[in-house]
Amino acid sequence: MDPKLLTQLAIIVELGSVTKAARKLNVTQPTLSRSIKIMEDRVGGPLLRRERFGVSPTEIGRRLAEEGRRILYRTETAQTMINEWKHGLAGELRVGVGPMLAATLMGEFFAELMNAPPGYSLKLHSETAARVTKRLKDEELDVAIIPFELNVAEEGLFRELLFQDRLAVFVGENDPLARTKQVEPKALAPYQWIAVGETSGLFDLTRETLDRIGLPGVAPTIENSGDVTMTFRMLESAKTCSLLPLMQLLPYLARYRVAPVDLNMKLQTRNVAFWTTQASRDRPEVLDFLTRLQRFLSDRFSPQSLPEPEM
Incomplete structure (x- = not known):
């Protein structure tokens, strides 16, 4: 199947309209209709249902549109790499951050980082620690700033304590x-x-x-x-x-x-760690990012300010 046809189908399904897709792709509507006809002849059945306010995919149309979206994503990723290289960015670092850290310390850290940008691009993802960990293990992220103690298998992962918390x-x-x-x-x-x-x-x-x-x-x-x-x-x-x-x-x-609340008892610790994969831990971007983050945290947390570990 021609990748170009799959990407056209993906855009039609996303917009729910052949007319809107033609406008976005800067082609005529008859051109797109011919593309759909070519694919339907190849499949041996319809890819789209004509409805009152546009179109919707059939089951095979939806699955082929998903492949088209993957092609579009890879194409856009490649173009981003080219643009970053032209602007002197040597690589990229995909960073996962828990939602609490994103709303507090890490938002401030990334704002400060922009005053002295690194020589690589940053792709930031904020999700729960469980989801961030899964993406790290699936190699969709390079590093993660999440709790130290996790209820997950740690095979292939490396962690370093950033600061104590409770x-x-x-x-x-x-x-x-x-x-x-x-x-x-x-x-x-x-x-x-x-x-x-x-x-x-x-x-x-x-x-x-x-x-x-x-x-x-x-x-x-x-x-x-x-x-x-x-x-x-x-x-x-x-x-x-x-x-x-x-x-x-x-x-x-x-x-x-x-x-x-000043409770009359101490609750459990919730320390924060820098997580990465064993394969990525020695990458220059990872080491530079960790150094910058440690410097940022050392300015905010003195040893006296940290909570006592739970006994």
Whole structure:
């Protein structure tokens, strides 16, 4: 099958219209119709269904369109490589970041990085730690900034501790518990709990922590595996609480209008690590990125500011 025909089909399916696809491809509609006819003759059946407001793919049309999308993606990737090379970028680094880190420290790090850009391009992906780890193992990412302790097989992966952290219960900054010392866990029982995907998606830490602090009958009302700023908004505006990493959030309490609860017990550690594959760990881009990140973190975390490890 001619790759050009597959990419044309992919664009038709994406736009749901032969007319719109012809406009995007800068060809005439009869030209595209002939392309579809060629493919349908090859397949021996229709690829598109004509509907009132456009077209939709048949089963074989959908599968062929997926192949066309893959060809388009590879073509665009190759063109990006060429453009980056022309602009003096020697390579690329695909970086995965957990959503909490993306909303806090790593956003600030990448902003600072732009003041002294590296000699390679960066492709950033923000997803839950479980998904980032899978993409790292599938070689879709080169490095990841995610929790140190993961409930996954570590074969073929390399990790290095970046900084120590521990979990804390957070509420809105105007909540009475934000100003109370040595809070008993039972005071949290009436609150609606929000489980954030970056923690609950791996060890199910919210439920585990509720059991640990003596609230086994309490369950999260909401599980948020997406943008953590939604969680901050709920904490600010309602009688809710959430289990979140303490050190990552401390510099941003005023921005997100949240506060940690001073519980009368310490919760478990949630240290952060730099993850990569054994094959990538010695690449110049990986080593340069790690050095820059360590320098950035050392300016923000002194040894005295780090939480004590859990006993």
